[in-house]
Amino acid sequence: MSQRSGLQLLLLLLLGTIQTGLGLRCYKCSDYTGRCQxxxxxxxxxxxxxxxxxxxxxxxxxxxxxxxxxxxxxxMFPSISGFTYRCCSSNLCNSVSGATTAAPLSVLATSLVAFTWTWL
Incomplete structure (x- = not known):
């Protein structure tokens, strides 16, 4: 195996390791307090x-x-009448404040691998 293909394989394995377990995460609760943990x-x-x-x-x-x-x-929620809602697509973005988090690490890792790949 050449040095280049070995580095490419290492980068792909690293990317797979970083992406594992990085699915979307949301707060899950149903209450009146707003203190969702x-x-x-x-x-x-x-x-x-x-x-x-x-x-x-x-x-x-x-x-x-x-x-x-x-x-x-x-x-989906027939027992709730007169509601407002907000949908979002970043980790824990459905918090009380509604603040969104930075781009997921997997996007950063993919960019890093693509950038490195071009230099190999």
């Missing part, structure tokens, strides 16, 4: 939601972005 690793979902009922109850969880629609949410 539980974190959920999203399995098949690609966004987080924070849906707030007029009475003060807030639900936070993972959700497919295609379900982030007023009519679809009414079907």
């Amino acid at each position: 539980n974190v959920q690793e999203c399995t098949y979902e690609d966004s987080c939601i924070s849906i707030s009922e007029r009475g003060g109850k807030t639900i936070r969880q993972c959700l497919r972005y295609t379900d982030c629609d007023n009519s679809r949410l009414q079907q």
